[in-house]
Amino acid sequence: MTRSILKHFLAPLAAVSFALAGCGGHNDAATSPKNSPEQITRGRYLAQAADCAACHTAQNGAPFAGGVKLESQFGTFYGTNITPDPKHGIGTWSADDLYGALHDGVAPKHKLYPAMPYTSYRQMSREDSDAIYAYLMAQKPAPAPNVAADLKFPYNVRFAVRFWDMLFLKDALPDASSGQSADWTRGRYLANALGHCAECHTPRGAFGQMQDAKTLQGGELGRIGAPDITPAALAARGWTGADLQAFFATGFAKQGSAFGEMHPVVYLSTQHLSENDSRALATYLLGDAPPKPAPLVAAKVDDPTQLAAGRSLYLDSCAGCHGFDGQGKPHVAVAMDGNSTLRQADPRNLIVSMLDGIEAQRFPGLENMQHMPGFAGTYTDEQIAQLANYLRATWGGQPADISADKVKSLR
Template sequence: MKQTAMHLTRVTRWSVRVACLAAVMLVSACNDATTPKPPEPGQPPQPKTSMVPSLVTSAMAADAPAAASSPSQASKAPAAAATPTTSGAAPNASSELIARGKYLTRAADCAACHTSANGAPFAGGVPLKSPFGTFYGTNITPDKTNGIGGWTAEEFYRALHDGIAPDKALYPAMPYTSYRQMTRADSDAIYAYLMSVKPAAVPNRKHDLSFPYNVRMAMRAWDWMFLKDTLPDASKGQSADWLRGRYLANALGHCAECHTPRGTFGQLDKAKPLGGAALARIAAPDLTPEALAARGWTVKDLQTFFGTGIAPQGSAFGEMYPVVHLSTQYLTPDDLRSLSTYLLGDAPPAPKPLPENADTSKLMAGRNMYLAVCAGCHAADGTGKPHVAVSMLGNSTVRQKDPRNLVITILDGVEAQKFPGLEAMQDMPGFDKRLTDAQISELTNYLRVAYGGQAGDVNSEIVKQLRQK
């Protein structure tokens, strides 16, 4: 069973983000006349209390550009020169600036929300379902009627920094709560690149939201109460790699949107940055140094995972697969190292070794189930098969304290995947129709004890609750 340390679902991400808005919208009678005016682009924001809503790997923008960047030192793409290009919307943009903006746009994973499966690049249309309605990724091509062709660089920056588009307040499903940490220079680079792509005359689909989630004016009040510039660091360090990685993780990669627990109104818990979060069926794993080390991660392994999608701890699947496919595989080796360095810190804890000779004598039903339905791909000893299935030994999801992601993977299966470097993993079938709740709990417990060093404490009720309705 292909596992990874970070398994999320797009629907779940958006569901949690939208749910966070409910209470605020219900109590907010604020309108534009009473809501404090956001700061002008480039000006320091006024102090605000700390709370933030959207939850999600990966960077979905329901209303406006999902783009972020790297600080001046951070952008290791070439610096902008004065060579003009033919870009009509950004006539003064250099070819170097556009190339840098393309790199940052990929690193921000904008395509995940703004490019549909069979659509034109950045033309929007990606449906993002939630219990409160459906959002649709918007057109961020330079088309002046349907896209952002009429936006200035100032307006683009304000959307990313403050969640305010030229004609409306944005829903925090677009994670401006993280993107606001990016530099103006990087915002301008992304703007220059987006203005250079081919305009697509694709109309935006209206979000299908029920009341009160369709009340946009409440977003001004939400921002006033909850928007904050930064969150505490999840690790310790001061090296150049650590500082760069902090920017990549917190602003560009917006990891906290999924991996930090939240309060009643969707605010990020400042006491637990990257400490893991519950996203409906899914458990967004704890990405703090101690938790990563407990699952066997090293800086080198994280760097390999983000760059290729495959590491000794497992392969990227679920929502992390498009993150690697569309985004992190394009990061430079320096940026991959920096991101990984930040997550584990300048003095990373030693990876926890697996216990030897785990006692599975009381788990023979689970072992027999493994031999019957899993060993054909993952091998009888759990070592896996190249290009077919990853190893179960030390697998990060198997080693995760919370068993939910492992149970869900057994239930739902994993689609076939292709990775950089001509690597691939074949599909894994789901067993929701083939195995009972009791059988899946027995299999899960065997995997956790034999290969993950975890307790065999999963029962049938847990499996029943995690089945797709």
């Protein structure tokens, strides 16, 4: 999830860089705790809950050795080495140093840019920070050099970030739900501090700051957007607490499967949550008194023949995997009937998925979803619009109002 922040986070004062960039240095006055086996085990769980691997472990690379390439409009970034290697990693960091990076966005040698989500990690307890430190220091040092970010001016200027912090860094984030139960309180910590959900699911202001008045109402991540996950929006798409728990644990629910930036979040992070924490996270997202899931009602179409072209395209190119009646096929493709992406008011993610396709994905256990081809080179803008309108009106309860121009704008 954190990697997506780089694509939209910054503006004039808040230029982009990467979490813990320029590792190295040492705070001689700092002290480090004793790292017991229990603390290391707990730190592993917390590092998974915080999704550290998503940005710090490259495909086929050593764990936490960095190298993840991150493209953005500000330049190219690379995940950094946070193994205990003394030269290229954080081997000379103390527990105080790591806490300073997580809580204040300050590394031993410089100020971090807010692309490192210290805006959320700031709420992490010192005890949890120390446990993550113990776990990282127990990893095998990887002598993998960091690749310097290639940034354009003025985004390579760090000094202005201090002013950004003065304006936007807060000790707590607003809540989109309400509650007082133990589960809600624990879920709040999991979502706002460790999981940093708001970093992707909250719109940004002109200076890259999260818009507190719109917390969790959806954010732009690039091609695939982070949807609105407020209680009302989740209920409108048919989600229940049990559905969310299944989704966190497996990447699947009756509403569909994780894709885009959410797939690695499930694979690297939420599948490892305990049953209690998964329940707590779902409770926080929906609130102690969750709204009832909205029933799916097919959209009314004045002229049913306007969906005929889209249905023909569906039967020709989609039904073989997603089923004649949109029921899906286990281990092959998700159901279209009631699919959460079809039920979103914003059709962006549906259109982009149809244009670009979705690569084959592994899920927890033995589950896999096969490759979905993109149709950008197969169908015209008008045909993509017809297909999308058929899907949304038939199985998403949304109006058939997508135009060819809308599709064209997303190519």
